[in-house]
Amino acid sequence: MESRENEESIIQNLKDAGCNAETIENFMAALREGNQAHGLKQLAAYRRTLLDVIHQEQKYIDCLDYLVYQMQKSEKRSV
Structure with missing residues (x-):
């Protein structure tokens, strides 16, 4: 880990990405242990x-769009 400021920046970025406290702690622990590869695997899993x-x-959006399409199509036929 480079500096406290860098660590805080990484933590903030993880929070901004929606990571929970456990994910953040596990990632930071991996970095502190010098195991960046493990930390990157954790981030890849979270991304998936x-x-x-x-x-x-x-x-869900596709289903709603299809319903709207069908209803509009039916409405045009009845006019």
């Missing part, structure tokens, strides 16, 4: 989790 959430939310 975030992407899974985004993809699920996108499916």
